Each structure stands twice: as C-alpha cells, then as structure tokens.
Amino acid sequence: MAAVKVGISACLLGDKVRYDGGHKRSSFCQDELAQHVEFVKLCPEVGIGLPVPRPTIRLEQSESGVQAVIPKTGDNVTEPLREFADKAKPKLNQISGYVLCAKSPSCGMERVKLYDPETGHARKEGEGIFTTRLRELFPALPLEEDGRLNDPLLRENFVMRVYVYAAWQALPQPVTKAALIEFHSRLKLLLLAHSQPVYRQLGPWLANLNQPRTEDCNYYLQQVMDALGKPASKRNHTNVLQHIQGYFKNQLSDRQKQELADLILGYREGVEPLMAPLTMIKHYLREHPQPYLDSQLYLDPYPNNLKLRYGL
Known part of the structure; x- marks a missing residue:
C-alpha cells in the first residue's frame, strides 16, 4: 500500500512562513507521525503571494459573510484564499487527513477571532477561510488542529x-x-x-x-x-x-x-x-x-x- 498522505500547515513542520517570520513546529507531527505518513505541506497565505513577514490578517463579519481582511492595508484576501484551495485540489485529492494551524485566519479550525469591524470587538467563533473551503471540497476528510493533538x-x-x-x-x-x-x-x-x-x-x-x-x-x-x-x-x-x-x-x-x-x-x-x-x-x-x-x-x-x- 502506498504511503498515507496527510496535508499540513507548513509552519507546523518548522517552515518559517508565519506572519511574524516564525513557525509553530509540532513535535508530534514532525517527530512521530512523519515516520508513518507522507506530509503534503501548504501555506495558503504564502500561496496567495503574501510576503514573510507580513501584515496580519483578521476575520471580519460582514453582511456578505465572513471576510479575511488585512487591517493595515484594507485588502480583502477572502477569495484568493478560497481559490488557493481550489488550485491545490490535485494535491488535496491524494491526502487522507489534514493538520491545521490553530487560531489562524486562514487555517484555524475553530475558535478563530471574528471581529466586528465597527466596534473592533472580537468573539472566538470563526473558522479559517482556507479551512472552510477545504470542508466544502472534502466534507468527510478528517481535520484536526495542532493544539488539539496534544x-x-x-x-x-x-x-x-x-x-x-x-x-x-x-x-x-x-x-x-x-x-x-x-x-x-x-x-x-x-x-x-x-x-x-x-x-x-x-x-x-x-x-x-x-x-x-x-x-x-x-x-x-x-x-x-x-x-x-x-x-x-x-x-x-x-x-x-x-x-x-x-x-x-x-x-x-x-x-x-x-x-x-x-x-x-x-x-x-x-x-x-x-x-x-x-x-x-x-x-x-x-x-x-x-x-x-x-x-x-x-x-x-x-x-x-x-x-x-x-x-x-
């Protein structure tokens, strides 16, 4: 049987692709799970052309739904993040699960800060834009966040x-x-x-x-x-x-x-x-x-x- 393939946020394998130029290396994924599966690593934010380091993205609630916005520039990157998942579909078709970076406005699975743009208040009720599209494309695909794997x-x-x-x-x-x-x-x-x-x-x-x-x-x-x-x-x-x-x-x-x-x-x-x-x-x-x-x-x-x- 071919090696089981698992998608993963690139920062969890130690790639310095986060907004601050750092990473969130997962010891379980890299030291244990990697011995048994072949990881397919992706970073949606870098994938849509954003630099490292970069201005932060945040989720905002709007009348048209949840939007991913860069407050510093006002750029809306919702559709590029969704389209990145669509473009990555040939790779994603091969995976049997996905490990996501917690709290990320692109990859978070739950409890991502969702802001009210008028008041600036946030509630932890959001889901990353890339993750939402991933669920739409592959409804049965096993998903988990790095923190929950502890x-x-x-x-x-x-x-x-x-x-x-x-x-x-x-x-x-x-x-x-x-x-x-x-x-x-x-x-x-x-x-x-x-x-x-x-x-x-x-x-x-x-x-x-x-x-x-x-x-x-x-x-x-x-x-x-x-x-x-x-x-x-x-x-x-x-x-x-x-x-x-x-x-x-x-x-x-x-x-x-x-x-x-x-x-x-x-x-x-x-x-x-x-x-x-x-x-x-x-x-x-x-x-x-x-x-x-x-x-x-x-x-x-x-x-x-x-x-x-x-x-x-």
Missing part, C-alpha cells in the same frame, strides 16, 4: 480516522456493492465502539442498496467519518471487547475466560489501559485464528508503534 483521545481519534479514510481511498473505482460490503464488514467493530446508532443504521441500508452510485458512496463515507469523529467511550469499548471475547467461548479454558473478563472489567473501571485486554485478545487470536476478527480494523487501526492506545 490531547491523547483527540490524537488517537484523528490518526484512526486518517487510516480509515486512506483504506476507503484504496478501494478500486468505481466501488462495487461487494467491495462496499467487505469494507463495511472490516469496520463493524470500530463503528460499534464509536456509534451504535450508525452501526445499526448502515447494515440495513447496505443490504437494501443496489449497485452503489457516487452519491451513495459519498453518503456512506460521510456517515462513517461523522460516526468515527465521536471518540469512543469506555462503555462502548467494553461492549466491543466483551463481544470479541464471545468468539473464544469454545477455545478458552474457564481460567483464561476469567482472566480476560477481569482485564476488560479493569479497563472499564479505569484500572487497566485499553491495551491490556487488547494485547491478551491478540494473543488468543494468534493461538485460535478467527477470520472475522482478523479482518477487523478495530484491533489494528494504525501502526502500533505510534503507541496511541497506551493512554486510553
């Missing part, structure tokens, strides 16, 4: 979604019903951990589907990515782990069953990390192969040496 739960969730999105992109085109059902089968336990309602909804929807059209595939992908975007709760993880344990009811001794049950209970109560029952399950899976479980992305959603589940 949260272990959000970090794990983003990387998991990136690898699921990449697996979807790897499907032969056009996607057949058989390929869609096989893909969904591999996702079942992961979906069960993140959203039981979507898990229950998509099964019957797929069963009633004829040869999938482009709009069907887009709908399915959006449902999946929205569901996976909700971090899995301990309760849901516990439910999945107990479900997996049921596959070994005829292979394990009473002592082994009790040991696994105790680890799952320990995880639910916060005494054991998620990796404790998962490690034992993988051991039993090697001893007693189960084709269905072997296919499940839930057990190995991304490279294990990223160590993302150790703190869950």
Whole structure:
C-alpha cells in the first residue's frame, strides 16, 4: 500500500512562513507521525503571494459573510484564499487527513477571532477561510488542529480516522456493492465502539442498496467519518471487547475466560489501559485464528508503534 498522505500547515513542520517570520513546529507531527505518513505541506497565505513577514490578517463579519481582511492595508484576501484551495485540489485529492494551524485566519479550525469591524470587538467563533473551503471540497476528510493533538483521545481519534479514510481511498473505482460490503464488514467493530446508532443504521441500508452510485458512496463515507469523529467511550469499548471475547467461548479454558473478563472489567473501571485486554485478545487470536476478527480494523487501526492506545 502506498504511503498515507496527510496535508499540513507548513509552519507546523518548522517552515518559517508565519506572519511574524516564525513557525509553530509540532513535535508530534514532525517527530512521530512523519515516520508513518507522507506530509503534503501548504501555506495558503504564502500561496496567495503574501510576503514573510507580513501584515496580519483578521476575520471580519460582514453582511456578505465572513471576510479575511488585512487591517493595515484594507485588502480583502477572502477569495484568493478560497481559490488557493481550489488550485491545490490535485494535491488535496491524494491526502487522507489534514493538520491545521490553530487560531489562524486562514487555517484555524475553530475558535478563530471574528471581529466586528465597527466596534473592533472580537468573539472566538470563526473558522479559517482556507479551512472552510477545504470542508466544502472534502466534507468527510478528517481535520484536526495542532493544539488539539496534544490531547491523547483527540490524537488517537484523528490518526484512526486518517487510516480509515486512506483504506476507503484504496478501494478500486468505481466501488462495487461487494467491495462496499467487505469494507463495511472490516469496520463493524470500530463503528460499534464509536456509534451504535450508525452501526445499526448502515447494515440495513447496505443490504437494501443496489449497485452503489457516487452519491451513495459519498453518503456512506460521510456517515462513517461523522460516526468515527465521536471518540469512543469506555462503555462502548467494553461492549466491543466483551463481544470479541464471545468468539473464544469454545477455545478458552474457564481460567483464561476469567482472566480476560477481569482485564476488560479493569479497563472499564479505569484500572487497566485499553491495551491490556487488547494485547491478551491478540494473543488468543494468534493461538485460535478467527477470520472475522482478523479482518477487523478495530484491533489494528494504525501502526502500533505510534503507541496511541497506551493512554486510553
């Protein structure tokens, strides 16, 4: 499989492209994630021809919507930033996720300062112009900000979604019903951990589907990515782990069953990390192969040496 590609704000890889001539290097992205993915770095502000250093841009609320304005010059760079995303689409088509620079009027994902041009007052309710266009072009694409990646739960969730999105992109085109059902089968336990309602909804929807059209595939992908975007709760993880344990009811001794049950209970109560029952399950899976479980992305959603589940 080709390397997974992830878009990223260039300043997060140490490029000195920020308005003040500095950068916002992300140690996780550059030191850890970069060992497993190929980054596609972009800086929309430099991409539209602005210099480094440069006058600051700010978001302003107007009757025609949110505008990106350079207060020092009065220039409106809203459309150039949107057009930059359009021009970058050939590159963006290849990526499976995007790491954005927080608080940026071009790349911020949330809580960017949005100014009232008349009063000068700002509220943290804006989204970067480039990011807004990115969402419009790729509604299901996993997005995350550099600061939020310091949260272990959000970090794990983003990387998991990136690898699921990449697996979807790897499907032969056009996607057949058989390929869609096989893909969904591999996702079942992961979906069960993140959203039981979507898990229950998509099964019957797929069963009633004829040869999938482009709009069907887009709908399915959006449902999946929205569901996976909700971090899995301990309760849901516990439910999945107990479900997996049921596959070994005829292979394990009473002592082994009790040991696994105790680890799952320990995880639910916060005494054991998620990796404790998962490690034992993988051991039993090697001893007693189960084709269905072997296919499940839930057990190995991304490279294990990223160590993302150790703190869950």
